[in-house]
Amino acid sequence: MRPTPSEVVDGVTRTLRETIAPVIGDGHARNQLDQIIGVLRALDPEDAAFRLYTRHAEFCRLIDECREWIDGDPTRGAHFTPIPSVSDGPATSFADINDRHESARAVLSDFIGELATWRRRDDPAQSDQLVERVGRVLAGRRARR
Numbered sequence: 001m002r003p004t005p006s007e008v009v010d011g012v013t014r015t016l017r018e019t020i021a022p023v024i025g026d027g028h029a030r031n032q033l034d035q036i037i038g039v040l041r042a043l044d045p046e047d048a049a050f051r052l053y054t055r056h057a058e059f060c061r062l063i064d065e066c067r068e069w070i071d072g073d074p075t076r077g078a079h080f081t082p083i084p085s086v087s088d089g090p091a092t093s094f095a096d097i098n099d100r101h102e103s104a105r106a107v108l109s110d111f112i113g114e115l116a117t118w119r120r121r122d123d124p125a126q127s128d129q130l131v132e133r134v135g136r137v138l139a140g141r142r143a144r145r
Contacts, residue, residue, distance in 0.1 A: 004045075006045055009045060012040060013041060016033060017037055021034075021037075045094065049094045049097060052094070055101065056100055056104060059086070060088035063083060063107055067083045069127070076118070079114070080118070081114060084107060087100050087103075088100075
């Protein structure tokens with residue numbers, strides 16, 4: 001069985017504290033090591049994965065909204081490249097959810113570029129709410145309800 005990310009961090013911290021720290025004679029180096037150990041103790045990899053998964057889910061909802069916005073008007077459908085699907089199912093690892101999130105980020109980036117071109121050419125007021133929503137999500141802010 002593989003160790004959890006927290007178990008890996010705990011193991012590294014323990015090795016630094018019990019094996020490396022006792023043989024460091026230089027005070028500055030020991031101080032630096034103590035700071036590193038403190039940072040490692042403060043990490044919560046499972047919480048980081050949960051936060052990333054939550055953010056990814058928000059990106060997926062936004063991508064769906066962008067797709068619905070495009071599909072809501074035939075002229076938009078003619079201008080925009082079809083938005084690909086992005087996986088939002090259960091992740092198998094932190095690396096998996098990170099890869100999925102980067103894919104979602106790339107999809108949004110492509111859409112934002114096309115949206116900017118469309119707004120210069122067409123009526124920007126049609127997309128003001130969507131632009132505001134995209135900005136909130138990318139900034140990590142919750143939608144106002």
